[in-house]
Amino acid sequence: MATAAHIKTATVRRGLDCLQEINAGDFTGLTYSEIKKRHPDEYEARMRNKLEYRYPNGESYIDIINRIDHVILEMEAADFPVIIVSHKAVLRLNSL
Numbered sequence: 715m716a717t718a719a720h721i722k723t724a725t726v727r728r729g730l731d732c733l734q735e736i737n738a739g740d741f742t743g744l745t746y747s748e749i750k751k752r753h754p755d756e757y758e759a760r761m762r763n764k765l766e767y768r769y770p771n772g773e774s775y776i777d778i779i780n781r782i783d784h785v786i787l788e789m790e791a792a793d794f795p796v797i798i799v800s801h802k803a804v805l806r807l808n809s810l
Contacts, residue, residue: 739772
């Protein structure tokens with residue numbers, strides 16, 4: 715929200731919860747180093763398949779794709795420039 719506040723535009727859509735960062739579930743707040751140390755099996759599972767790996771009680775990248783699908787469709791149909799200010803995982807998936 716702080717980043718988007720600096721964009722001078724006629725229309726700003728706020729409150730799109732679907733653009734939130736990936737839900738890391740039980741690992742929320744942990745760094746990748748901490749996950750590797752405390753949960754090596756989960757760390758290795760994520761490294762083998764980042765797209766489909768789902769954090770315990772959290773989300774996978776596939777979940778995010780499903781979550782943002784309608785935003786992508788709206789963006790593709792827009793007849794004006796679109797700027798998306800979001801979190802890294804969401805923006806990474808917008809480029810697929």
